[in-house]
Amino acid sequence: xxxxxxxxxTRRFFINKLFKWSKTVFxxxxxxFNVIFKTAFAGEKKKDAAVQSVLSLREIxxxxxxxxxxxxxxxxxxxxxxxxxxxxxxKLFSKNRFKAFYKQERLIPVSLDWKPVxxxxxxxxxxxxxSCVMIKDADKYILVDPLFFGIPGFFKDFxxxxxxxxxxxxxxxxxxxxxxxxxxxKPSLASLGKDTHVITPLGYNEILDDxxxxxxTQLDWFDTFSENKLEITLLPCNxxxxxxxxxxxxxxxxxxxxxxxxxxxxxxxxGDTGYFEGFRxxxxxxxxxxxxxxxGAYEPRWFMAASHMNPNETVSAFRExxxxxxxxxxxxxxxxxxxxVHYPPIDLKRELGKEGISDRLVDLxxxxxxxYDDIAxxxxxxxx
Numbered sequence: 001x002x003x004x005x006x007x008x009x010t011r012r013f014f015i016n017k018l019f020k021w022s023k024t025v026f027x028x029x030x031x032x033f034n035v036i037f038k039t040a041f042a043g044e045k046k047k048d049a050a051v052q053s054v055l056s057l058r059e060i061x062x063x064x065x066x067x068x069x070x071x072x073x074x075x076x077x078x079x080x081x082x083x084x085x086x087x088x089x090x091k092l093f094s095k096n097r098f099k100a101f102y103k104q105e106r107l108i109p110v111s112l113d114w115k116p117v118x119x120x121x122x123x124x125x126x127x128x129x130x131s132c133v134m135i136k137d138a139d140k141y142i143l144v145d146p147l148f149f150g151i152p153g154f155f156k157d158f159x160x161x162x163x164x165x166x167x168x169x170x171x172x173x174x175x176x177x178x179x180x181x182x183x184x185x186k187p188s189l190a191s192l193g194k195d196t197h198v199i200t201p202l203g204y205n206e207i208l209d210d211x212x213x214x215x216x217t218q219l220d221w222f223d224t225f226s227e228n229k230l231e232i233t234l235l236p237c238n239x240x241x242x243x244x245x246x247x248x249x250x251x252x253x254x255x256x257x258x259x260x261x262x263x264x265x266x267x268x269x270x271g272d273t274g275y276f277e278g279f280r281x282x283x284x285x286x287x288x289x290x291x292x293x294x295x296g297a298y299e300p301r302w303f304m305a306a307s308h309m310n311p312n313e314t315v316s317a318f319r320e321x322x323x324x325x326x327x328x329x330x331x332x333x334x335x336x337x338x339x340x341v342h343y344p345p346i347d348l349k350r351e352l353g354k355e356g357i358s359d360r361l362v363d364l365x366x367x368x369x370x371x372y373d374d375i376a377x378x379x380x381x382x383x384x
Contacts, residue, residue: 057221076236076278110163110366112161114126122373123261127366128366129366131183131294138263143175146185199216258286265372268321273294279316296339299339326360327364
């Protein structure tokens with residue numbers, strides 16, 4: 001009888017764990033339950049999935065190699081996602097060398113003081129949470145990947161907002177890098193109001209229609225939106241996207257952004273991306289003052305490398321971009337990979353130290369703002 005109870009409880013524990021992680025992955029569309037696809041850009045056998053070794057970024061875009069049939073194509077990776085069992089293998093059967101360090105994680109509410117941002121002229125960058133940043137450029141506000149709320153029932157939010165979001169300056173433009181749920185959050189978008197001008201890659205009309213957000217600009221790679229002295233260009237990156245696993249991956253495009261500000265500085269926003277050769281090309285074509293890289297969800301490498309860079313790759317990409325300063329986001333809010341939520345800055349500082357370029361890091365934490373009065377001397381103002 002005891003053995004029966006023990007076996008039953010073990011099976012029940014396994015099933016509960018499996019269901020829990022299946023729900024989690026379903027929400028973030030990393031696991032397509034009913035659609036088993038061989039790659040993150042499935043279905044385009046006629047197109048080489050890693051053509052950058054022979055074509056430049058401009059040539060890839062000119063030839064529209066990233067445009068497939070009823071979906072977009074990632075030209076920068078042959079990474080195989082295989083089947084849904086890869087995610088189950090990761091969460092249930094692979095060793096997690098970081099688990100013992102989870103007890104060090106702390107829930108840290110984020111306070112935001114917008115008065116210094118509103119009062120000071122020029123360029124500023126406020127790190128709100130996860131990948132969400134607010135850029136003030138002269139008298140315009142640019143909000144990137146807005147995410148103000150948690151994801152109830154799926155991921156613990158380690159950086160809940162402790163400030164009324166209604167006190168935030170109203171953004172003039174909202175940039176969306178791609179459609180994964182931690183970057184395109186419909187409740188957060190809805191809270192901004194229907195008249196907000198949203199700038200996205202191609203393929204997001206259905207979502208914006210649902211939100212009745214009609215002020216929109218959709219960009220293909222290397223397309224530019226400009227207004228007065230502000231220029232916002234969508235650039236290629238090595239990623240993919242999916243909202244509905246029943247529909248399948250890559251029905252919309254993804255990308256990074258290059259912002260030439262009216263204040264005279266140029267900001268690169270990586271979005272989610274794996275490492276690729278394109279960083280070197282982008283660095284040669286554009287003079288970048290600040291590179292904002294997404295760093296988080298990089299462990300284990302066998303699972304994450306195709307989608308997210310680790311600290312070593314981030315430093316390499318930063319150097320290839322030839323940017324003057326580096327800021328990282330996409331950490332501290334959700335534990336999306338094996339590494340603890342607070343590890344990315346620690347790991348990055350170690351890698352920067354090895355390269356002797358620790359002074360290039362803008363060490364911005366949630367709720368803090370950096371002001372860019374001088375290319376050589378950005379400075380940080382904390383809200384706490």
